[in-house]
Amino acid sequence: MQALVEARDADSYGGRLEGSFLSFEELVEEMTSKRQDIKAFAFKTKAMLLKMEQKVQLARKRELINWHLASHGVPKSLHCLCLKLAEEYAMSAMARSRLPPPEHVSRLADPSFHHVVLLTDNVLAASVVISSAVENAVNPEILVFHIVTDKKTYAPMHAWFAINSIKSAVVEVKGLHQYDWSDEVNVGVKQMMEIHHLIWSHNYNNLKEEDFKLGEHENCLAALSPSCLSLLNSLRIYIPELFPDLKKIVFLDHDVVIQHDLSSLWAMDLNGKVAAAVVNSGCGDNCCPGRQYRNYLNFSHPLISSNFNPEHCAWLYGMNVFDLEAWRQTNVTAKYQKWLKLNLNSGLMLWKPGVLPPALVAFEGHVHPIDPLWHVAGLGNRPPDSHGESLEAAAVLHFSGPAKPWLEIGFPEVQILWSRHVNSSNTFIRRCRILG
Numbered sequence: 001m002q003a004l005v006e007a008r009d010a011d012s013y014g015g016r017l018e019g020s021f022l023s024f025e026e027l028v029e030e031m032t033s034k035r036q037d038i039k040a041f042a043f044k045t046k047a048m049l050l051k052m053e054q055k056v057q058l059a060r061k062r063e064l065i066n067w068h069l070a071s072h073g074v075p076k077s078l079h080c081l082c083l084k085l086a087e088e089y090a091m092s093a094m095a096r097s098r099l100p101p102p103e104h105v106s107r108l109a110d111p112s113f114h115h116v117v118l119l120t121d122n123v124l125a126a127s128v129v130i131s132s133a134v135e136n137a138v139n140p141e142i143l144v145f146h147i148v149t150d151k152k153t154y155a156p157m158h159a160w161f162a163i164n165s166i167k168s169a170v171v172e173v174k175g176l177h178q179y180d181w182s183d184e185v186n187v188g189v190k191q192m193m194e195i196h197h198l199i200w201s202h203n204y205n206n207l208k209e210e211d212f213k214l215g216e217h218e219n220c221l222a223a224l225s226p227s228c229l230s231l232l233n234s235l236r237i238y239i240p241e242l243f244p245d246l247k248k249i250v251f252l253d254h255d256v257v258i259q260h261d262l263s264s265l266w267a268m269d270l271n272g273k274v275a276a277a278v279v280n281s282g283c284g285d286n287c288c289p290g291r292q293y294r295n296y297l298n299f300s301h302p303l304i305s306s307n308f309n310p311e312h313c314a315w316l317y318g319m320n321v322f323d324l325e326a327w328r329q330t331n332v333t334a335k336y337q338k339w340l341k342l343n344l345n346s347g348l349m350l351w352k353p354g355v356l357p358p359a360l361v362a363f364e365g366h367v368h369p370i371d372p373l374w375h376v377a378g379l380g381n382r383p384p385d386s387h388g389e390s391l392e393a394a395a396v397l398h399f400s401g402p403a404k405p406w407l408e409i410g411f412p413e414v415q416i417l418w419s420r421h422v423n424s425s426n427t428f429i430r431r432c433r434i435l436g
Contacts, residue, residue, distance in 0.1 A: 075407060078124055080432035085123065085156030088163070088428075095159035100170045107170050109245035113144045114266045117239060119232040120254035121153040123160050124406055124422070124434065130166060132258040132421045139263065140168040146249075148242060150232060151177040164426065176231070185241050188337055192234055195340045199348050233355050236317075237336050237362065240324050247325050252396070253318035255380065255404055257418045260395040265321050265374075273368035274327045277315035278375040288313035296357040301349050303342060308364065315367050317356050319375040319396040326366075336362035379414050380404055391417070406434075 088095045100107070107113050116133065120126050126147055134140045145166075149157045154175035161171045181189075235242065236251065243249065250265050252258075270276050279288075293299075294310035327333075339361045343350040351357035376394035380401030391397065397417060403410045405418035424435055 077432045077434045078122070078406065081123060081428055081434065082153065082156040084428050084431060085159040089155040089159040092159075092163075095162050097162045099158060099162055099173050104170045107144050108146070108172055110144075111247050113142050113170075114263060115243075115246050115249045116143060116145045117148070117243065117249045117251050118145065118254055119148045119235055121150050121157075121232060122254050122406075123153065123157050125254035125404075126157065127160060127164070127423070128418060128421045129252055129254060129256055129258065130161075130169070130171065131423070133252075133262065134166055134169050135421070136258050136260055137169075137263065138261045140166075142263075143169040145169060145171045146243065146246075147171065147173045148232070148235070149173065149175055151175050154178075160428075164423070176235075179242070181241065185238065188333075189231075189235070189238065192237070192337065192340060193231060195344050196234055198344065199353055236355065237333055237359065239322060240327050240333070243324065247323070249322050249324060251320045251322055253398065253400070255399040256318060257397050257399075257405075257421060258395065259392075259397060259417075262395060268321060268368075268370070270321065270323050270326070270368040272326065274323055274330055274332055274366040275315075275363055276321035276368045276370050277317070278319075278372050278377075279313050279315035279367060279369045293360060296354070296360060297351045298349055301346060303346060304350055308361070314356065314360055315363075315369070316375050316377050316398070317359065318377060318398045318400060321370075330366060332362050332366060379411070 085095070118126055118129060130145050133145075134143065137143055147157060147161075154173070154177070158173045161173055165171075239249070239251065248266060250262060265276070268276060291314055292310060293308055293312045293314055296314055297304045297308060297310075299305045299308075299310045336358055339350070339358055343358070351361075373390060373393050373395065375396045375398060376390050377398035377400045379397055380399040380403040382401070391414070397414070399405050399410070399414075399418065405415045410418075419435055422435055423429055429435070
């Protein structure tokens with residue numbers, strides 16, 4: 001009871017003190033001049049500290065919201081680039097020229113070439129991925145890039161790579177509207193997106209004040225992130241259907257930059273597994289590059305706790321080798337759909353928003369671990385100092401997290417690793433002041 005009284009009195013003092021004292025020194029001076037007793041001094045000190053803490057928490061919350069808004073807005077320069085390229089596609093026959101040219105069409109399904117898949121609606125990011133990969137490839141002429149984009153981005157994406165052809169590699173650009181999927185796949189994709197939308201809405205509507213506390217902001221931002229609703233993000237589970245003629249591919253997120261030759265990935269023996277990814281097992285939280293299952297799945301639910309180990313390291317999405325032949329012989333995609341429905345039936349309580357949690361469930365037992373230096377992630381989440389010397393040695397740098405390198409909130413120390421692959425002399429880049 002005494003503690004409640006003191007807290008009430010401190011809060012009362014705090015209400016009267018707001019705006020009265022600019023500093024602790026002024027409080028001490030005021031108390032000394034009036035010769036008030038130590039108890040009154042303690043109450044007023046506690047009130048000041050309480051008010052200060054409330055202001056700090058409010059400032060942190062506002063910072064997180066502003067950070068979230070900044071991370072998901074489309075910069076004016078990128079919007080300009082898409083508009084200019086779409087105009088070029090409509091006006092110029094060169095911008096509409098066939099991709100790839102007829103003499104290279106046979107490479108699109110040739111297993112002797114190295115096939116790279118990107119699912120993206122970001123023209124600038126796709127150009128950086130491809131230019132950095134080609135620049136660092138020992139034999140770029142065997143690279144074939146397959147870009148899948150949405151209908152609204154198809155024209156600018158096509159125009160960019162038609163005008164800025166990669167002479168040493170092959171680039172294919174395909175829009176989702178150009179696919180003719182079976183009814184089964186169409187129904188599956190529709191159900192998947194409906195469930196993802198419900199998960200996002202559920203988490204967004206149930207955000208609590210404590211979710212914004214320091215240390216919990218990643219979960220909060222994940223719940224707010226519209227990327228959870230992205231069709232292109234979600235379609236990676238349907239890569240075998242997107243590319244029925246391919247046998248083995250390297251999948252890259254659009255927020256990566258390539259620093260070294262990737263050719264040995266296609267020769268890698270996956271030991272019968274479907275996917276290869278950076279993952280460390282059995283060594284605790286400190287060496288899990290993608291954190292642990294407990295960070296993504298709800299182990300208070302019996303469906304999760306009875307099927308998975310909370311201490312298992314989560315593998316990293318964003319640079320993966322997929323054996324599509326092995327994938328087609330497993331039930332990975334069907335398992336993904338099954339668990340989506342289980343999550344829906346459980347009241348959306350099995351995992352947090354995002355594309356990785358259901359993938360962890362679906363690919364359980366089908367992931368071959370690879371050397372961590374193949375893929376260093378989190379450059380959009382943490383300051384670059386936290387990555388140490390691994391940045392230079394890493395084959396793929398992944399700007400996962402909100403601070404994308406094409407945004408003003410990106411970390412300047414690592415932005416240069418990405419922006420040096422932007423063609424600053426390109427007419428469209430200069431007109432839209434991409435790096436200006």
